[in-house]
Amino acid sequence: xxxxxxxxxxxxxxxxxxxxxxxxxxxxxxxxxxxxxxxxxxxxxxxxxxxxxxxxxxxxxxxxxxxxxxxxxxxxxxxxxxxxxxxxxxxxxxxxxxxxxxxxxxxxxxxxxxxxxxxxxxxxxxxxxxxxxxxxxxxxxxxx
Amino acid sequence: xxxxxxxxxxxxxxxxxxxxxxxxxxxxxxxxxxxxxxxxxxxxxxxxxxxxxxxxxxxxxxxxxxxxxxxxxxxxxxxxxxxxxxxxxxxxxxxxxxxxxxxxxxxxxxxxxxxxxxxxxxxxxxxxxxxxxxxxxxxxxxxx
DNA sequence: TTACATGTAACTATCATAGTTACAACTAGA
DNA sequence: TCTAGTTGTAACTATGATAGTTACATGTAA
Numbered sequence: 576x577x578x579x580x581x582x583x584x585x586x587x588x589x590x591x592x593x594x595x596x597x598x599x600x601x602x603x604x605x606x607x608x609x610x611x612x613x614x615x616x617x618x619x620x621x622x623x624x625x626x627x628x629x630x631x632x633x634x635x636x637x638x639x640x641x642x643x644x645x646x647x648x649x650x651x652x653x654x655x656x657x658x659x660x661x662x663x664x665x666x667x668x669x670x671x672x673x674x675x676x677x678x679x680x681x682x683x684x685x686x687x688x689x690x691x692x693x694x695x696x697x698x699x700x701x702x703x704x705x706x707x708x709x710x711x712x713x714x715x716x717x718x719x
Numbered sequence: 720x721x722x723x724x725x726x727x728x729x730x731x732x733x734x735x736x737x738x739x740x741x742x743x744x745x746x747x748x749x750x751x752x753x754x755x756x757x758x759x760x761x762x763x764x765x766x767x768x769x770x771x772x773x774x775x776x777x778x779x780x781x782x783x784x785x786x787x788x789x790x791x792x793x794x795x796x797x798x799x800x801x802x803x804x805x806x807x808x809x810x811x812x813x814x815x816x817x818x819x820x821x822x823x824x825x826x827x828x829x830x831x832x833x834x835x836x837x838x839x840x841x842x843x844x845x846x847x848x849x850x851x852x853x854x855x856x857x858x859x860x861x862x863x
Numbered sequence: 864t865t866a867c868a869t870g871t872a873a874c875t876a877t878c879a880t881a882g883t884t885a886c887a888a889c890t891a892g893a
Numbered sequence: 894t895c896t897a898g899t900t901g902t903a904a905c906t907a908t909g910a911t912a913g914t915t916a917c918a919t920g921t922a923a
Binding site: 577582583607610658659665666667670671672677678680681683684689693695696697698699703713715716 | 720721722723724726727728730731734735738751752753754755793802803804807808809810811812814815816819820821822824825827828829832833835836837838839840841842843844847852855856857859860
């Protein structure tokens, strides 16, 4: 199991729009950097747009940021690209046997623990902004 | 995306072996409570055995705990049933364009953040033992 | 009107999951 | 020793998500 790379691609897109802010970030341009198909990029950009993170218009070339990057956390991107449903990072087997004490209580016993773990993950993602990622990229770029 | 229910089934199995400790926990018995196929249970028990959590022998009916339940955390079970590879909860798109500053640095910039988030998740699972889950089941059972 | 971009649908290939069946290997007891 | 019952595993199927591809309708601006 692995969380979809839509998430990392989403971050890549936002970072590149910022770094290319003096140019025009078309889906083809972005696809060239991510190394995938422009249609894939457009699908993800559509999700970012739906979450209010970018601005795009049909017929007009280029995507722009809709917010300051310091106000976009990785958690925002994660939610935007819909890689994990709320409270559903862990799946629980359904229809356990209600005639067994464990079967009839296991879900209620486990779900809160799973939710806490998911929350811990998401909180961690919320501590990092896309701006932090961009700064890191710039730093690495200047060093090498 | 969702983490395999092997995890919740693994917890279910351990809890039921404990609660049924005066009886014999065959794969068929366990399958009846989980509500699945005995072969599925045997496969998962094999993983739990590989991690040193249970004792089972070919030809001999019943699985037993190999450790005190208070010494088995949910993180131990999670590792045992192999639902998430180390450092690979998040997948990162590969082959980004090395001719682009973002393309050539995005992986190095993102991976540590992803690893930290995964660690936060796993730490949270490490705070709960299977015994805690069993206690919760017993408590719920007595109340209702 | 033309050239070019976005938005989206339809389709494919690939992979993991979960379940199913079948059977070899093994144990204990009659 | 034979038999019944159990574990361990392999092979197969169905399902669903992912990621990519192609194609085209829609929209904009020069």
